[in-house]
Amino acid sequence: xxxxxxxxxxxxxxxxxxxxxxxxxxxxxxxxxxxxxxxxxxxxxxxxxxxxxxxxxxxxxxxxxxxxxxxxxxxxxxxxxxxxxxxxxxxxxxxxxxxxxxxxxxxxxxxxxxxxxxxxxxxxxxxxxxxxxxxxxxxxxxxxxxxxxxxxxxxxxxxxxxxxxxxxxxxxxxxxxxxxxxxxxxxxxxxxxxxxxxxxxxxxxxxxxxxxxxxxxxxxxx
Amino acid sequence: xxxxxxxxxxxxxxxxxxxxxxxxxxxxxxxxxxxxxxxxxxxxxxxxxxxxxxxxxxxxxxxxxxxxxxxxxxxxxxxxxxxxxxxxxxxxxxxxxxxxxxxxxxxxxxxxxxxxxxxxxxxxxxxxxxxxxxxxxxxxxxxxxxxxxxxxxxxxxxxxxxxxxxxxxxxxxxxxxxxxxxxxxxxxxxxxxxxxxxxxxxxxxxxxxxxxxxxxxxxxxx
DNA sequence: ATTCTGCTGTTAATTAAATAACAGCGCAAA
DNA sequence: TTTGCGCTGTTATTTAATTAACAGCAGAAT
Numbered sequence: 001x002x003x004x005x006x007x008x009x010x011x012x013x014x015x016x017x018x019x020x021x022x023x024x025x026x027x028x029x030x031x032x033x034x035x036x037x038x039x040x041x042x043x044x045x046x047x048x049x050x051x052x053x054x055x056x057x058x059x060x061x062x063x064x065x066x067x068x069x070x071x072x073x074x075x076x077x078x079x080x081x082x083x084x085x086x087x088x089x090x091x092x093x094x095x096x097x098x099x100x101x102x103x104x105x106x107x108x109x110x111x112x113x114x115x116x117x118x119x120x121x122x123x124x125x126x127x128x129x130x131x132x133x134x135x136x137x138x139x140x141x142x143x144x145x146x147x148x149x150x151x152x153x154x155x156x157x158x159x160x161x162x163x164x165x166x167x168x169x170x171x172x173x174x175x176x177x178x179x180x181x182x183x184x185x186x187x188x189x190x191x192x193x194x195x196x197x198x199x200x201x202x203x204x205x206x207x208x209x210x211x212x213x214x215x216x217x218x219x220x221x222x
Numbered sequence: 223x224x225x226x227x228x229x230x231x232x233x234x235x236x237x238x239x240x241x242x243x244x245x246x247x248x249x250x251x252x253x254x255x256x257x258x259x260x261x262x263x264x265x266x267x268x269x270x271x272x273x274x275x276x277x278x279x280x281x282x283x284x285x286x287x288x289x290x291x292x293x294x295x296x297x298x299x300x301x302x303x304x305x306x307x308x309x310x311x312x313x314x315x316x317x318x319x320x321x322x323x324x325x326x327x328x329x330x331x332x333x334x335x336x337x338x339x340x341x342x343x344x345x346x347x348x349x350x351x352x353x354x355x356x357x358x359x360x361x362x363x364x365x366x367x368x369x370x371x372x373x374x375x376x377x378x379x380x381x382x383x384x385x386x387x388x389x390x391x392x393x394x395x396x397x398x399x400x401x402x403x404x405x406x407x408x409x410x411x412x413x414x415x416x417x418x419x420x421x422x423x424x425x426x427x428x429x430x431x432x433x434x435x436x437x438x439x440x441x442x443x444x
Numbered sequence: 445a446t447t448c449t450g451c452t453g454t455t456a457a458t459t460a461a462a463t464a465a466c467a468g469c470g471c472a473a474a
Numbered sequence: 475t476t477t478g479c480g481c482t483g484t485t486a487t488t489t490a491a492t493t494a495a496c497a498g499c500a501g502a503a504t
Contacts, residue, residue, distance in 0.1 A: 008433040012426070013461065019425040023404060029433055037481070042248035044406055046415075047432070049481090050463065057483060065469060066481055082425055084432040090424070097326065106421060151431055175434070176427040182245060184266055192430040193268075194423060199328060201416060202312070202374070203241040203304055204234070205398040206335055208414045209373055210306040211230040212397070235491065259451070271451090272493065279453060287500055288451055 007081045014055045015082065020045055021052070022078045025071050036044065037060050037068040062163045083112040091174075094157035095120035095135055098180060102154060103131045116148050121161075140164075145172040152176040159183040229281065229303045229343040234429050236277045237304065242267055243274070244300045247293050259290040305334040311372045315358055315387050316379035317342035320402060324376060325353045339350075343383075360387075367394040373397040 010018075024044045028036055038056070039049035056062075056069070063069035069096055090106075092099045107115055120126070126137040134160040136144055144150070152170040155162060155177065162183040166201050169177060176192040179185055187193045232240075246266045250258055260278070261271035278284075278291070283299050285291035307421060312328075314321045317340045329337055340357045342348070348359040358366055366372070375391040377384060377399065384405040398414040401407055409415045 008437065011461070015426050015429050016422055019422045020419070021407075023419075024406075039481085046406060046408065048463070051461095052482065053481095054462085063482065066471060068481080082429045084249065084428060084435075088428045088431065097319045097323035101323055102420060103318065106424065109421060110425070113424060126429070152427055154424070176431040178423060178427055184242075184268065185247070186268070190434065192427055192434065194427055196418070196423065197242070197245075198324060199245070199331060200238055200241045201400060201418065202328065202335060202376070203332065204237050205374055205400055205414055205416055206306060206310050207237050207304045209398040212412065212414065213306075215230065233491070261451085270493070273491095275451095275453065276492085281466095285452065287498090290451080 010058055010081075016081055017045065017047070017051070017055055018059070018078050021055070022075055022082075025075050025078075029071050029075065034071055035064070035068040036071055038063070040068070079112075083110075087112045087114060088152060089114055089116045089148055090152045090154065091115070091117045091119065091141075091148075091150045092133075092147060092154045092156060093119045093138070093141070093169070094155065094183055095122070095125050095130060096156060096158075098156040099154075100130055102156065103133050106135065107131055117144050118152060119144075121157075141168055142172045145169070145174060150174065153177065154178045154180065155185075156180050232280055236280055239267065239269070239273070239277055240281070240300050240304055243277070244297055244304075247297050247300075251293050251297065255292040256293060257286070258293055260285070262290070301334075305332075307334075309336060310332045311336055311338045311370055312372060312374045312376065313337070313339040313341065313363075313367060313370075313372045314355075314376045314378060315341045315360070315363070315391070316377065317344075317347050317352060318378060318380075320378040321376075322352055324378065325355050329353055329355065338372060339366050341366075343379075363390055364394045365392070367396060372396065373398065376400045376402065377407075378402050397400075 003203050003208060018148065021041055024041060038052040041052045042049040045052075056074075059077060059081055061069070061074060092102055093116060093214060099118060099120075103115055103118065106113065118130055118133050119138045119141050120135060121138045123137055127136045128135050151174060153174045153176075155165055155169075157165055159181050162179065162181040162185055166179070166185040166187065169190060170187055174191070177185070177187060177194070179193065179195040182197050182199060184195055185193070246263060247258065255351045259271075260274040263274045264271040277292070278296075281299060281303055283291070283296060298348075299387070312335060313437055314324055314337060321340060321342075325337055325340065328335065337355050340352055340355050341363050342357060343360045345359055347357045351355050373396065375396045375398075377387055377391075379387055381403050384401065384403040384407055388399060388401070388407040388409065390415060392409055396413070399409060399416070401415065401417040404419050404421060408415060
């Protein structure tokens with residue numbers, strides 16, 4: 001039995017990449033490939049092969065010289081590190097376009113991550129199913145989260161409600177929050193929070209596009 | 223006239239934070255606030271006040287001692303750095319839930335970033351409007367992109383089509399791509415690419431939730 | 445006055461992440 | 475054989491990002 005807690009000190013970026021490697025590897029497996037070289041993985045992820053080998057070193061996996069890494073083994077190992085053995089239940093709060101997109105996108109892709117509930121303040125949506133996920137009124141959030149032992153909440157509600165929803169998720173005992181709202185929230189220690197804002201990303205791209213255009217223009221004298 | 227190209231060497235993370243600061247500042251302005259301290263901004267963004275002051279130092283902005291930073295001035299300065307003076311046109315490829323969510327979310331929020339077209343392979347969507355944005359058939363992508371001088375493309379199509387769409391965006395002369403598909407793409411030099419995958423983010427959260435739970439359990443002997 | 449306090453702006457130190465460098469090995473070619 | 479080559483695994487170096495440390499100042503408290 002491996003002491004999986006050992007992996008708690010992996011760099012955050014490595015965790016992200018492991019998840020990405022796995023997805024790429026699953027595709028390769030579907031193509032009938034059985035082994036893969038570090039530089040092949042690297043190519044797919046736009047990184048260097050050193051980075052890949054270094055990450056694999058950190059999780060203690062060894063490939064075969066001149067043959068590369070056994071894809072199935074690597075997938076399993078990554079799973080044993082990033083997945084929770086018993087699986088983790090997830091809820092989405094806000095059944096708007098983004099919430100629905102997430103359900104379609106995530107459901108069924110990872111058998112250790114299950115979206116078990118969607119919440120929406122619109123009472124008409126309560127009682128319906130969206131891509132196999134039961135929807136409930138936001139009022140029942142607390143109850144359902146405890147009942148279904150939901151550990152992670154994804155917030156996709158309008159910005160004005162973000163704070164309130166976050167507070168209620170915390171109150172209900174959630175352990176991780178993914179906030180897709182432009183409104184930053186605060187959570188107590190011990191709750192893992194990740195925030196992602198699409199406008200920030202877009203503005204960043206716009207900035208670098210702008211800069212690269214400016215650099216191309218004839219530099220105005222010394 | 224400031225030599226805005228100077229700011230081309232700002233750290234990527236600083237650019238992201240500037241965008242976030244601005245959003246927070248706009249809210250403060252709405253609340254009637256006129257000045258703000260570095261530690262107040264920091265609180266909102268869950269970072270330290272040193273980080274904030276350092277970022278502002280990098281863009282050459284000075285606050286007033288014991289009074290903080292002039293919110294309006296700072297918003298304007300950040301705008302002059304991250305925004306493109308003439309504005310930048312954006313297209314969304316894939317009018318599914320995610321594409322629609324993005325339109326609702328972004329449209330009108332930044333007057334220097336305009337979503338001017340949506341594309342979808344479903345011919346029924348062509349000719350319609352979504353939240354004020356014209357939709358076109360994917361076939362017309364090349365034509366419309368040139369015609370409207372679209373610089374940035376956001377890909378929200380099903381994974382299988384990602385590569386083809388990306389290639390066509392590049393071909394049409396796009397300068398920046400935001401890929402929300404789980405399929406990594408490759409682009410030539412000079413095109414700024416940003417990829418974001420929701421499952422990776424969710425798996426990362428799941429990992430840290432798992433790790434923190436394990437750490438809480440009674441450590442199995444020495 | 446003068447001491448204290450709380451904030452800014454900047455430099456220095458630390459930490460995290462990515463990259464480079466290279467030793468080792470086993471197949472493949474000659 | 476032996477030489478070369480291509481790949482792994484690891485350590486060393488570099489670069490990027492964050493955090494710590496502190497000098498300086500202006501107003502408030504005494």
